[in-house]
Amino acid sequence: xxxxxxxxxxxxxxxxxxxxxxxxxxxxxxxxxxxxxxxxxxxxxxxxxxxxxxxxxxxxxxxxxxxxxxxxx
Amino acid sequence: xxxxxxxxxxxxxxxxxxxxxxxxxxxxxxxxxxxxxxxxxxxxxxxxxxxxxxxxxxxxxxxxxxxxxxxxxxxxxxxxxxxxxxxxxxxxxxxxxxxxxxxxxxxxxxxxxxxxxxxxxxxxxxxxxxxxxxxxxxxxxxxxxxxxxxxxxxxxxxxxxxxxxxxxxxxxxxxxxxxxxxxxxxxxxxxxxxxxxxxxxxxxxxxxxxxx
Numbered sequence: 001x002x003x004x005x006x007x008x009x010x011x012x013x014x015x016x017x018x019x020x021x022x023x024x025x026x027x028x029x030x031x032x033x034x035x036x037x038x039x040x041x042x043x044x045x046x047x048x049x050x051x052x053x054x055x056x057x058x059x060x061x062x063x064x065x066x067x068x069x070x071x072x073x
Numbered sequence: 074x075x076x077x078x079x080x081x082x083x084x085x086x087x088x089x090x091x092x093x094x095x096x097x098x099x100x101x102x103x104x105x106x107x108x109x110x111x112x113x114x115x116x117x118x119x120x121x122x123x124x125x126x127x128x129x130x131x132x133x134x135x136x137x138x139x140x141x142x143x144x145x146x147x148x149x150x151x152x153x154x155x156x157x158x159x160x161x162x163x164x165x166x167x168x169x170x171x172x173x174x175x176x177x178x179x180x181x182x183x184x185x186x187x188x189x190x191x192x193x194x195x196x197x198x199x200x201x202x203x204x205x206x207x208x209x210x211x212x213x214x215x216x217x218x219x220x221x222x223x224x225x226x227x228x229x230x231x232x233x234x235x236x237x238x239x240x241x242x243x244x245x246x247x248x249x250x251x252x253x254x255x256x257x258x259x260x261x262x263x264x265x266x267x268x269x270x271x272x273x274x275x276x277x278x279x280x281x282x283x284x285x
Contacts, residue, residue, distance in 0.1 A: 003194060003197075006197045008266075008275060011263075012266070013259055013262055013263050020250070020251045020255045021252040024163075026154075028155040028159045028162075031155070031159060031163075032156065032159050054259075057241060060120070061163075061167060061170055063119075064119060065163055067115065068162040068166065069158075069162065
């Protein structure tokens with residue numbers, strides 16, 4: 001990926017992106033589906049998936065929650 | 074508390090023991106706190122932030138204690154959309170994020186007040202071999218930022234994108250929410266992109282939102 005493509009990727013926003021507040025409100029629900037099947041979670045909650053793809057801190061929270069849930073199994 | 078329909082046995086057991094009227098309520102609180110503390114410690118370690126020794130434990134204890142308070146205050150809002158523990162663990166994960174954001178300022182780099190536009194290509198992951206294009210890219214974005222963003226958008230963009238200040242650190246300092254900071258950067262990205270299309274740096278085919 002060249003410099004211009006990287007810039008375009010950074011500047012591209014997804015209109016489906018629900019934002020941090022909405023994504024965090026159902027993170028536990030999303031995590032349980034994602035723990036079984038990440039693709040199914042993204043298909044069921046496309047706005048949350050779009051947000052998690054763009055927001056590093058929320059993605060980090062999902063990773064932490066998945067680790068917590070899997071450590072609990 | 075009213076019983077939520079369709080819950081798994083473990084969730085039912087947690088809700089029962091967290092009821093203050095339960096005979097084993099104190100034991101239940103202790104067990105939940107123990108779990109939250111274990112998860113908080115693991116999460117701080119997982120994030121591998123520049124914290125060590127007693128600070129890790131302090132932060133984990135604070136996160137577990139605050140998560141515990143939030144869970145007890147909000148347990149009536151649990152709707153059974155997930156297992157109770159998944160719902161509860163979310164609180165401690167978010168507490169760890171928030172506390173790490175606050176901790177950032179204890180060891181923040183001295184250069185945070187500078188606007189280091191030459192860092193932009195690095196932030197975007199541009200190959201160092203593309204130096205000429207990287208310089209041009211930084212310049213066109215700087216002009217777009219100066220000409221199109223509001224003062225607030227500009228300030229947040231510089232801190233988050235150029236200086237790499239974590240969103241949660243800004244939230245802690247400015248007493249705002251992660252959503253508000255994210256939305257500011259989101260809007261800034263859209264405006265910068267529109268400006269770069271308008272001035273011809275990006276192709277007109279990039280006018281439309283592209284969710285790919």
